Amino acid sequence: MKEGNILNQLKVVCSLCSLRELCLPIGFGPAELQQLDVLTGSKRHVKRGEYLYRTGMPFASIYAIRGGFFKTSILHEDGREHVTGFHMMGDIMGLDAISTDMHGCDAVALEYSEICEIPFERLSELSMTMPVLRHNLHKVMSREIAFDHEVMLMLGKMRAEERLAAFLLNLSQRFSARGYSAASFQLRMTREEIGSYLGLKLETVSRIFSKFQDEGLIAVQKKLIELKDENGLKRLLGSLA
Amino acid sequence: MKEGNILNQLKVVCSLCSLRELCLPIGFGPAELQQLDVLTGSKRHVKRGEYLYRTGMPFASIYAIRGGFFKTSILHEDGREHVTGFHMMGDIMGLDAISTDMHGCDAVALEYSEICEIPFERLSELSMTMPVLRHNLHKVMSREIAFDHEVMLMLGKMRAEERLAAFLLNLSQRFSARGYSAASFQLRMTREEIGSYLGLKLETVSRIFSKFQDEGLIAVQKKLIELKDENGLKRLLGSLA
DNA sequence: CATGGATTATGATTTAGATCAAATCGTTTC
DNA sequence: GAAACGATTTGATCTAAATCATAATCCATG
Numbered sequence: 001m002k003e004g005n006i007l008n009q010l011k012v013v014c015s016l017c018s019l020r021e022l023c024l025p026i027g028f029g030p031a032e033l034q035q036l037d038v039l040t041g042s043k044r045h046v047k048r049g050e051y052l053y054r055t056g057m058p059f060a061s062i063y064a065i066r067g068g069f070f071k072t073s074i075l076h077e078d079g080r081e082h083v084t085g086f087h088m089m090g091d092i093m094g095l096d097a098i099s100t101d102m103h104g105c106d107a108v109a110l111e112y113s114e115i116c117e118i119p120f121e122r123l124s125e126l127s128m129t130m131p132v133l134r135h136n137l138h139k140v141m142s143r144e145i146a147f148d149h150e151v152m153l154m155l156g157k158m159r160a161e162e163r164l165a166a167f168l169l170n171l172s173q174r175f176s177a178r179g180y181s182a183a184s185f186q187l188r189m190t191r192e193e194i195g196s197y198l199g200l201k202l203e204t205v206s207r208i209f210s211k212f213q214d215e216g217l218i219a220v221q222k223k224l225i226e227l228k229d230e231n232g233l234k235r236l237l238g239s240l241a
Numbered sequence: 242m243k244e245g246n247i248l249n250q251l252k253v254v255c256s257l258c259s260l261r262e263l264c265l266p267i268g269f270g271p272a273e274l275q276q277l278d279v280l281t282g283s284k285r286h287v288k289r290g291e292y293l294y295r296t297g298m299p300f301a302s303i304y305a306i307r308g309g310f311f312k313t314s315i316l317h318e319d320g321r322e323h324v325t326g327f328h329m330m331g332d333i334m335g336l337d338a339i340s341t342d343m344h345g346c347d348a349v350a351l352e353y354s355e356i357c358e359i360p361f362e363r364l365s366e367l368s369m370t371m372p373v374l375r376h377n378l379h380k381v382m383s384r385e386i387a388f389d390h391e392v393m394l395m396l397g398k399m400r401a402e403e404r405l406a407a408f409l410l411n412l413s414q415r416f417s418a419r420g421y422s423a424a425s426f427q428l429r430m431t432r433e434e435i436g437s438y439l440g441l442k443l444e445t446v447s448r449i450f451s452k453f454q455d456e457g458l459i460a461v462q463k464k465l466i467e468l469k470d471e472n473g474l475k476r477l478l479g480s481l482a
Numbered sequence: 483c484a485t486g487g488a489t490t491a492t493g494a495t496t497t498a499g500a501t502c503a504a505a506t507c508g509t510t511t512c
Numbered sequence: 513g514a515a516a517c518g519a520t521t522t523g524a525t526c527t528a529a530a531t532c533a534t535a536a537t538c539c540a541t542g
Contacts, residue, residue: 074390074391074394076394076398077478077479078479080394080398082393082394082397082398084390084393084394095382095383095386096383096386096387096390097383097387098379098380098382098383099380099381099383099384099387100383100384100387104387104390105390124375124376124379125372127375128369128370128372128375129369131366131369134365134368134369135365138339138365138382139339139340140340141336141339141379141382141383141386142336142337142338142339142340142382143340144386145336145337145340145382145385145386145389146337146338146340146341146345148386148389148390148392148393149315149325149337149345149346149389150315151393152323152325152389152392152393152396153315153317153321153323153325155393155396155397155440156323156396156437156438156439156440157317157321157323157437157440159528159529160528160529190488190489190490191489191490191491192489192490196397196398197397198397199396199397199398200529200530201529201530201531202489202490203490203491203492203529203530203531204528204529204530205490206489206490206491206492207491207492207529209490209491210491210492222489222490222537222538237318238318238319400498400499401498401499431518431519431520432519432520432521433519441499441500442499442500442501443519443520444499444500444501444520444521444522445498445499445500447519447520447521447522448499448521448522450520450521451521451522463507463508463519463520483541483542484541484542485540485541485542486539486540486541487538487539487540487541488537488538488539488540489536489537489538489539490535490536490537490538491534491535491536491537492533492534492535492536493532493533493534493535494531494532494533494534495530495531495532495533496529496530496531496532497527497528497529497530497531498527498528498529498530499526499527499528499529500525500526500527500528501524501525501526501527502523502524502525502526503522503523503524503525504521504522504523504524505520505521505522505523506519506520506521506522507518507519507520507521508517508518508519508520509516509517509518509519510515510516510517510518511514511515511516511517512513512514512515512516
């Protein structure tokens with residue numbers, strides 16, 4: 001890792017740019033940064049409720065979230081909708097579309113959001129000459145695969161309470177990694193959307209929030225969640241029976 | 242798509258090599274094929290029950306299955322195991338490990354298998370100068386992400402019978418794509434492993450196999466499955482209620 | 483700021499699938 | 513080839529979460 005020191009210096013340089021720091025984590029030289037600027041030129045904002053892309057639309061770009069909150073969901077033939085993920089600042093969306101050249105899910109903003117559009121073909125070409133960029137792209141895709149496997153474990157093996165605990169802890173950890181409070185945050189999605197993501201019904205989500213509150217694990221006020229006993233939630237997760 | 246004709250010719254050239262055709266789908270020139278041969282030099286065989294890799298082992302290579310059958314699974318703290326996938330000839334395993342430089346799941350051979358080990362760093366470097374290889378690598382990773390989302394929909398929204406139907410149709414389709422019979426195949430995994438993958442108990446899997454048989458949808462003889470009414474299974478999948 | 487449509491909370495009842503239990507079938511081992 | 517073990521099938525019972533139902537609350541918009 002001879003590059004280590006240089007990378008650490010650059011970390012400071014690009015600390016203000018969420019894309020560089022979070023999406024395609026740091027490690028570029030000044031010349032490379034210029035190229036990246038060209039790449040990430042196209043910024044867009046998406047209003048609450050607006051679709052960033054829809055199933056079936058031709059794929060050309062992936063999207064890095066600069067700020068805001070999204071959900072992605074797939075639609076089954078019979079009309080059932082399943083929320084496949086919630087995405088926040090620094091996350092990259094649209095990676096699932098590369099294989100088919102067509103978006104395979106819908107992406108909706110759950111609040112006013114700003115994204116930057118990254119033409120995938122250009123990114124791929126750039127990655128040719130920029131080993132760090134290439135590595136980061138692979139890392140981002142790989143992380144999504146690994147995370148999806150965790151979600152499968154959750155959907156396939158956990159009980160409702162465990163799913164909710166895992167969900168809250170994951171949200172907390174992600175907010176925390178972005179510099180926001182780990183203990184207190186605003187939910188951007190409805191109980192129904194949480195339920196859809198976790199394979200539960202909204203009533204079950206609501207009931208368990210109430211139960212967690214009664215047990216002193218969290219405090220719920222509509223969409224504001226406070227984690228009162230993080231370890232309690234973790235214990236709930238790790239234990240059998 | 243000016244490359245189209247060339248690619249089609251090459252398709253024939255490498256039609257005998259499962260790796261080239263299926264894993265990193267076709268599109269290489271003769272010179273590039275030589276380089277690929279260097280890359281894919283390391284072949285290994287894995288006996289039934291043997292681990293190809295385990296959670297926590299350092300990541301260096303991804304693995305292309307030349308023949309045989311694998312399952313991958315993750316272990317929860319409390320001992321619960323969840324099967325995250327079944328993998329056959331042409332599939333690539335280990336992509337989830339790139340992000341952490343460490344394998345995040347176990348890969349076990351369910352029958353005698355042959356794999357070829359692809360040092361990821363070298364593949365990544367090669368992809369620098371071989372646009373088609375680069376594109377295919379991205380496609381393979383993207384396909385896994387998209388497929389995982391389908392699995393989430395299955396685990397989160399489908400009833401037990403629908404999951405089994407989806408599972409059987411997916412297996413059938415994959416065998417078919419590899420030149421085997423779509424209508425008749427041998428299961429390599431136990432009812433318990435199917436259950437683990439689908440978020441069901443082995444008794445439920447067994448009961449539904451029996452039910453499907455009674456309804457004339459399939460014929461089951463231990464591990465040999467015959468799809469008697471593919472459309473019936475598809476109907477089961479697409480319908481509400 | 484009033485009105486109507488979402489969203490949430492909570493209770494009563496139902497049900498799909500889990501759990502518990504036992505018998506059968508297969509296959510590996512000694 | 514008998515013993516032992518694992519895998520499968522099938523039945524009876526139980527339970528976690530779904531469904532149905534109602535009320536309360538929120539909040540979006542004219």
